[in-house]
Every structure is written in C-alpha cells, then in structure tokens.
Amino acid sequence: MREYSVPVLVDVPLSANCTDTVFQRAVDEPGAVSIRRKVGEDWVAVTAAEFRDTVAGVAKGLIAAGVEPGDRIALMSRTRYEWTVADYAIWAAGGVGVPIYETSSADQVKWIISDSGAKAAFVETAAHEDTVREAAPDLPLVWNIDGGALESLIESGASVSDETLTERRTGQSGHDLATIIYTSGTTGMPKGCRITHDNLLFTARNVAFGPLESMFTVDDRAALLFLPLAHSFARMVEIVLLETGTVLAHTPNMKNVAPDLQGFKPTFLLGVPRVFEKVYNAAEQKATAEGKGKIFHAAANVAIEYSKAEATGGAGLGLRLKHTAFDKLVYTKLRAATGGKLTAAVSGGSALGERLGNFFRGVGIEVFEGWGLTETSAPSTVNIPGANKVGTVGKPFPGVTIGIAEDGEILVKGRHIFDGYWNNERATAEVIDSDGWFHTGDVGELDKDGYLKITGRKKEILVTAAGKNVAPAPLEDSIRAHRLISQVMVVGDDKPFIGALVTLDPEALAQVTLTDEELRAEVQSAIDNANRMVSKAEQIKKFVILENDITEETGHLTPSLKVKRNLVMRDFAKQIDELYGS
Known part of the structure; x- marks a missing residue:
C-alpha cells in the first residue's frame, strides 16, 4: 500500500477544548475585532471581549435551564452571527452541539433529534420552530433566535455565577464529545459522526498554523462565511477563524453573497466548486450581454495559460504583457466584484477542475482545493500557498497519513479521525479497521510528491x-x-x-x-x-x-x-x- 505522511506541527494538549481561545483572547486582546455582524446595511464590530461576554451569558442561560455536561443541543439555523454564539455557548455550558440544516424536512429533523437524544434545540425562525415541534412534540426546550432567545437566555442566566460557568467550561477536555454531525445521507438515514474537542482543535490548529498560515496572518485578514454552518467544512473554518483571530462575518444565503462581498471586502473565502462555477459563469454572461464576450474569452484563456506557465517555470515576456493588459481590462473588475481584497479561497466538496482553478489563479484569486469527510473533522488534505498543484486536493495536513489500498480506496489516519458513529458501532467497525485506518469510500491516487487526486467514489x-x-x-x-x-x-x-x-x-x-x-x-x-x-x-x-x-x-x-x-x-x-x- 502506498502511503504519505506529514509530521504533526502543533501538538495540541488533550486538556484543551474549543472554547479556550475565545475566552483567553478576551483577556489578552479585549478590544480586538473578532466578528463583524451585519445590522441593516452596516457591518458592526464585535470585539473579543464582547463576543466572550455574549457566549458566557448564553451559556449561563443554558445552565440555568438545566443543561448538563454531555447533553445534546440541536441547532437549526442559517449561517449567521447567532449560530456561532450558540455553538460556543453550548460548548461553554458543557453541552454537545447537534447541527441541523435549516432546509431539513420534519422527518429528517425527527430522526436527528430522536437518534441524538437531544434535550433542547435552537431554531432560527418561527417556521423552523414549527418544524421542530412537529418532529419532536415532546422536546422540552426550543429557543427561537428571531424570537429573542439569546437575550432571554442571557437574562435568565444572570443568577449563575462566573465560577460555575468556569467550572463547567473548563471541565471539558479533548476527549469529550464536542458535536454530533449527521452526514448528508445520499442513501439511507444520516449517520451521526461523534466529533471530539480534540478532533476539532487538532485539525484547526495544524491547518491554521501550518499549511494555510499565510492566509490568516495578512493585514486586515477577514473571511465571509456563507456555506451552511451545519456542514463540517464551514464549521471547521469557523473554528479556524476564531483560533487565528481572523475577523469573521456571516451571510445567510447565496443571494446575499455578491453585495456582501463588496461591502465586507474579505481577504479569504470558503466555497464549493458550484460557487466558483457561478462566479465564472456570471462574469461570462455579463461580458457577453455587453458585447464583450470575445474579450472575456480571450482574457480567460490568457489567465489559464499564465497560471499554467507560472506553475512550470514562469511566463514568457509576451504572455506577461498580455496578462498585464487583460488585468486592466478584465481581471481588476472580477476582483472588484469580490470586494477588491480577496486573494485566496479554499474549495472543497467535489473537484473544482483544472481549467477553473487555473482561471482564478490567473486573475489573482488563488483557489486552494482540499479534501476530507465529516468523519475526518472536514479536511485531510489541502493545497498550500507556494505549492498549489491545480487538479489535486493537495498533501495531507500536519499529523495526517494518507494510504491508497490495493483497490484504489483512500485510507486515512490521524487525530482528526472521528470517534465513531453515534449509536451505531456496527457502522463504525465497517469503516475503521483493526490497524486504525479510516476507509473513506473515495478512490484516488498519490503522486510522487504526496499530492492526492480524487478519481471517484468506490460505491459509485x-x-x-x-x-x-x-x-x-x-x-x-x-x-x-x-x-x-x-x-x-x-x-x-x-x-x-x-x-x-x-x-x-x-x-x-x-x-x-x-x-x-x-x-x-x-x-x-x-x-x-x-x-x-x-x-x-x-x-x-x-x-x-x-x-x-x-x-x-x-x-x-x-x-x-x-x-x-x-x-x-x-x-x-x-x-x-x-x-x-x-
């Protein structure tokens, strides 16, 4: 079996949990901006101290409501500021977050709440509340975010002492369960993946302070999240951003992305291939409608050619001159549409394709493909600045080993591998073998430099x-x-x-x-x-x-x-x- 390993870079102590950085940064840098939340048309700063205080207040409210260590709390909402507050408050109270996609049906919600044994649920809207109450009529606690649930929890938790909260928060260690994330379920009922605090922190810190460190150390670093936070990929990026002190902002759906990109001006973006396809297609359609289709296609071809040349020794003078000309005519407008500061993005979920990857790198927005599954706490491999091999999903991040079985299946080892499926030890035994390898079900190849290329799904x-x-x-x-x-x-x-x-x-x-x-x-x-x-x-x-x-x-x-x-x-x-x- 062919294998490729990258040594651990950050040895996260098992005593650590996901709330530590949020609470410590409020002490070290109380006035630093952690999050910008959109109020009307304005992006309002939330400092590290303000975010910590809000999380602590909601966590106290959860404790006052009877939430005990290890209790599962469902969270059904679009991507928004309150999602992140609730997520960290559940952890601070010692609870286990159970995300639910806001588009889920009553049957799906019923399964997740019943299977996880959730004791309570956060919902975003009245419609979500109706769905949850239909799915789980006996659920004792349902907190409606639009209905002022966070404010009410903060008020009701005022009687809980700081000492009680500290004891509850610090009582969680890396071994403890942080979240149960239910797989999307292309077939059958979704399975709940048990993800520990150590799974999340080990992954976040080894990615953030390793291969992608330069993305989170630039001046005025900021990222706009619009993918569903119920998905493990976006959830991991949320943690990475707060671990690194990168300013985080949320936008609730794809329709808001274009104006929010221009208003927020992120330096970093997280997406899936369909997002980048739509950006390209929209630019192409706009150019064609304005009678500039030929110019756009010529510019796109030059961007792709330039990216390929730069990756294999550098572009010649003629190509550089063409690239400079099209940069003024076309590429600057594309970058302006993303706010003007965006230089890097990470794509996952499926293959981006070499043409699209080279196009974006050629226009000055480098897209780094990564790969992983919910069971691997989201990422296992990622391309990195200065060593981005377009058409692959990169090398393993620090602390991860990738193996290719005889039949081509991709196997993974590392501290980021999940703790097993909730209430389903049989399914766990089917994917984690006696040697500790997680069998991903994906099929791929490792090249001589350790870059992974996904070629398909074993079951497909x-x-x-x-x-x-x-x-x-x-x-x-x-x-x-x-x-x-x-x-x-x-x-x-x-x-x-x-x-x-x-x-x-x-x-x-x-x-x-x-x-x-x-x-x-x-x-x-x-x-x-x-x-x-x-x-x-x-x-x-x-x-x-x-x-x-x-x-x-x-x-x-x-x-x-x-x-x-x-x-x-x-x-x-x-x-x-x-x-x-x-």
Whole structure:
C-alpha cells in the first residue's frame, strides 16, 4: 500500500477544548475585532471581549435551564452571527452541539433529534420552530433566535455565577464529545459522526498554523462565511477563524453573497466548486450581454495559460504583457466584484477542475482545493500557498497519513479521525479497521510528491454490461462546469453504454436566447469536452435534458449539493429507460 505522511506541527494538549481561545483572547486582546455582524446595511464590530461576554451569558442561560455536561443541543439555523454564539455557548455550558440544516424536512429533523437524544434545540425562525415541534412534540426546550432567545437566555442566566460557568467550561477536555454531525445521507438515514474537542482543535490548529498560515496572518485578514454552518467544512473554518483571530462575518444565503462581498471586502473565502462555477459563469454572461464576450474569452484563456506557465517555470515576456493588459481590462473588475481584497479561497466538496482553478489563479484569486469527510473533522488534505498543484486536493495536513489500498480506496489516519458513529458501532467497525485506518469510500491516487487526486467514489463506480468500470465523478464535474448546466448524473450500470441525465441552470438560461437544437448543441459540446478525458468505452454516448432542475428542494441533492443517485434513478427511471430505448 502506498502511503504519505506529514509530521504533526502543533501538538495540541488533550486538556484543551474549543472554547479556550475565545475566552483567553478576551483577556489578552479585549478590544480586538473578532466578528463583524451585519445590522441593516452596516457591518458592526464585535470585539473579543464582547463576543466572550455574549457566549458566557448564553451559556449561563443554558445552565440555568438545566443543561448538563454531555447533553445534546440541536441547532437549526442559517449561517449567521447567532449560530456561532450558540455553538460556543453550548460548548461553554458543557453541552454537545447537534447541527441541523435549516432546509431539513420534519422527518429528517425527527430522526436527528430522536437518534441524538437531544434535550433542547435552537431554531432560527418561527417556521423552523414549527418544524421542530412537529418532529419532536415532546422536546422540552426550543429557543427561537428571531424570537429573542439569546437575550432571554442571557437574562435568565444572570443568577449563575462566573465560577460555575468556569467550572463547567473548563471541565471539558479533548476527549469529550464536542458535536454530533449527521452526514448528508445520499442513501439511507444520516449517520451521526461523534466529533471530539480534540478532533476539532487538532485539525484547526495544524491547518491554521501550518499549511494555510499565510492566509490568516495578512493585514486586515477577514473571511465571509456563507456555506451552511451545519456542514463540517464551514464549521471547521469557523473554528479556524476564531483560533487565528481572523475577523469573521456571516451571510445567510447565496443571494446575499455578491453585495456582501463588496461591502465586507474579505481577504479569504470558503466555497464549493458550484460557487466558483457561478462566479465564472456570471462574469461570462455579463461580458457577453455587453458585447464583450470575445474579450472575456480571450482574457480567460490568457489567465489559464499564465497560471499554467507560472506553475512550470514562469511566463514568457509576451504572455506577461498580455496578462498585464487583460488585468486592466478584465481581471481588476472580477476582483472588484469580490470586494477588491480577496486573494485566496479554499474549495472543497467535489473537484473544482483544472481549467477553473487555473482561471482564478490567473486573475489573482488563488483557489486552494482540499479534501476530507465529516468523519475526518472536514479536511485531510489541502493545497498550500507556494505549492498549489491545480487538479489535486493537495498533501495531507500536519499529523495526517494518507494510504491508497490495493483497490484504489483512500485510507486515512490521524487525530482528526472521528470517534465513531453515534449509536451505531456496527457502522463504525465497517469503516475503521483493526490497524486504525479510516476507509473513506473515495478512490484516488498519490503522486510522487504526496499530492492526492480524487478519481471517484468506490460505491459509485459504474460497471457497464461489457464489464467496463467507469468513475462518474470526473465526467460529471467537467460537464457541470459549463455555464448553462446546473446538474448532471452519469448512468450506465449494467447498461450497454454510458449515458447522462442533465439539467439546465434557470439563471443562466434567462440570460440567453437559444432554440432547443442550440441548447442540445451546447450540452453536447460540454459532453464532448468531458469525453476527451476518458477512454472510448467510458465516454458518454447519449444524454437526456430533464425538464426541471434537480435541487435540494426537490429532494435530489443533499445540503452539501451532492446528488442522491438512488433517488434520481428512482424518480427519473422513465427517462433513463428512454435513454437506452427500453
């Protein structure tokens, strides 16, 4: 088995817990800005001392309400300031946070609350409260954030002494459970991942003060979070930002991202490939609408060429001159759309694609791909400044070992590996072997320098009727990068050839006027481009464009935008049959 390890950089003491830095920074740098929260159109500073005081006040309220060490507290909300306050207050009171996506159905909420044994829940809105009360009518405590729950908790907790809070907060160590994060569940019911304080702190400090340190040591460092904090990726970044003293801001949904980027002016951004695809597509559509499509495409090609050249010895004079010219005409406008200060971003969740990675690096916003799972406390590998190999998900971060099994499955070891599945020791035994390796289910390759490339999911490998093994993910990622395409799912298990279900992006379609024949030609061009990456037997021979998009709201995507393949296969069986003429 091929392995690659990176030594531990920060040896986090097992006595530490996730609240330590927040409370200590309030003593060391009370006036430093920890968070900026949006009030109306203004970004209002929250100092380290103010944030600590709010967290402490809410934590005292939880203690007064009867929360005991180890009690599970659900948290159902969009990404916002109060989410982070509640998250840290639960920890300060000795509790265990159980995040729930704010888009979850009553059945999903019922499962998570009942399986975790949650004693209480924070909700954001009246609608969320209705969902929780329908799902768990016997839940004794439900605190509504929009209804003033945090303020009420602070008031009711005034009788709890500082000494009681300190005893409760410091009673937690690295071994203690910090959170139960339920996997998105592309198949079956979600499983709860037991994540300890040590899992989170070991990961956060070794990433933040190791490979990505330069992102969090620049002047006026600031980051805007808009991905759901219920997802382990965003949650880890929240912790990293507070551990490093990087100013944190929240925006509740994708619709607010563009204006909030310009208003907040972050230096760092966290996203998933679909976010960066949309940024590129929006810029392309705007340029085309203004009659500048040819200029944009020429600028994009130069950015990609320049990025590739810089990674392999440096661009020549002619290319540098072109790049400088397009920087004034195009790239500065793209950077201005992100606030003008953004230079770095981290992408995870699925493959970004080399073209898009090189494009953004060429325009001056370097996107560093990383990889991991909820079971690995989010990241296991990440590309780093000065050694960003586009097309890979980077090397292991300090303290992590990556192994590639004989069948290509990626195995992981390290202190960031979760403590097992909640109430499901059988499932835990299936993924953690006797040697301590976590079996990820992803398939990949390690190059000679220790960079990991993801090539597919072990359970999603398609086997055609001719016996050819086909990994759908690379094909899907490539096709989805097209400006008009929203989602794609490659099919062909036990079929004579590989096919694809495609949906179109409603926002992108609104910007163009194309006949059905022209739309099919656009999709075919995207498929032709993807087919160039694979052998003839793996190429997509036929496709069908579905009438409507598949989304989280339709039940076909997880909150982290992964396709629920089994449900798509079930709900679009007729279209698949037509694809194969049956």
